[in-house]
Amino acid sequence: MPEIYRELIKLAESDSYPFHMPGHKRNEISTPFEGAFRCDITEIDGFDNLHDESGIILEAQQRANRLYCAEETYFLVNGSTCGVLSAVSATVPKGGVILAARGSHKALYHAAYLRDLEIRYLPYKINSGYDIPEAYTAEDIMPFLSSDVDAVFITSPTYEGKCSEVHEIAKICHEKKIPLIVDAAHGAHFGFGDMESKDNGSDSVSYEQDLYTRVPESAVTQGADIVIHSVHKTLPSMTQTALIHINGELADRALVKRYLRIYQSSSPSYVLMASIDRCMEEMESRGRDYIDRLLHLRNVITKETIELKNIYIPGSKVIDDPCKILILDASGTMTGQQIYDILREEYALQLEMAGQVIALAIITGSDSEDGIKRLIEAVKAIDKKIEGIKDKNSSAEASSFDREKILYRDIPSQKIKLTKAWDSPREQVSIDAALGRCAGDFINLYPPGIPIIVPGEVFSKDIVKEIKTCRSKELNLQGCLYSRDSKEILVEVIKE
Ligand SMILES: Cc1ncc(COP(=O)(O)O)c(C=O)c1O
Structure with missing residues (x-):
């Protein structure tokens, strides 16, 4: 058996549980997509063409378009990466200026490289408690909207689940006729389910206030000109599947389409396109259940871990996206990387990433109750372990963890x-x-x-x-x- 395939089968048959992308969580029930080889074709008669759609692909894109309430939506089979490359190339002329956050995905930098752009950076705003990039307000962006800026590029939600004020930012950009591109690669699930608002009223975090009652609003309905969604990250769809949505007149749609033809494969996978379409159908018919399940699983994690002595998992007061579970040791005894390693090596729980402070797990509506239980039990055990280490090492400092400290890093x-x-x-x-x-x-x-x-x-x-x-x-x-x-x-x- 060839090695890549052998390793994949080994993983599929192992006890390892995925707290990372893709959103379908290797759960066959969430992606009833049988016989990929039987469906793997190229543009034969009757199957339309992604680069010049008029039949079944156009209809499928229209479904996604309705679902997200965009003026135009296209399927992407090369991930959000090709969406970001196309969006930036279509809105900023060669040698032009793009205003962007330092924490942007590498696709933004690659677009800037390909088009010889100047990246003018927004202040590099960090939430130092968690060592994660902060979201932006319109006030943060306003002073940088000079007349030579060709487009604004923000990431919302961030990789760690923080959302910017997209509605207000779009408004100030539009006053200056500057298109706003939102890299919402991690927010394809936004806007589904109930739009009931969460309680943000008090500064003191009580347990109920930290629960999630909804997912945030989609950047598409908040007025962004171009929004890019990785369907595969948080929805039940195969890796590499994504969407690009275009609204308004500031982004030239024909140019976006041209760059999609350049940056996407000329042999787009029908398996991937069908996977997006199935996912859209699923969200159209059962999107609310999917989100309800996500919120339920997320709140179970909060309820079961809120009393822990050392491990802290911020809830809705801090992290807008319920998919993102930031696990950190508030006593400062363990780094995020150590927590990540223990979860992987001792509990066969594979997380998405680790940093100096946090370990990051991704959950979706496709997770199993059993998987969530395993994570909770493992986190509780790590909490106890930290307590033991602290006891043995009596010189361990008391927690200096500062939950909401914003600082600006030099670029x-x-x-x-x-x-x-x-x-x-x-x-x-x-x-x-x-x-x-x-x-x-x-x-x-x-x-x-x-x-x-x-x-x-x-x-x-x-x-x-x-x-x-x-x-x-x-x-x-x-x-x-x-x-x-x-x-x-x-x-x-x-x-x-
Ligand atoms: C913020 C952000 N944007 C874009 C991308 C690229 O997405 P894709 O993997 O779908 O190409 C990623 C990938 O992790 C990301 O985190």
């Missing part, structure tokens, strides 16, 4: 524009020798892939320190190389 200074820098001849040097030199490649923690440094930016003392810290904590650093003995971190810099 490295840029000496050379991204496109030129990434295309320049480079050389490898040790991280210490990189101080003061221009990066030749991206360095980021993955997932979610927010760059620590972008090609053309200068290695400062803080950046060098941050990279060393990530390495010492064994976080998943991408873009660095290591010397033979693994002791030295090597990075790429532009040749001088």
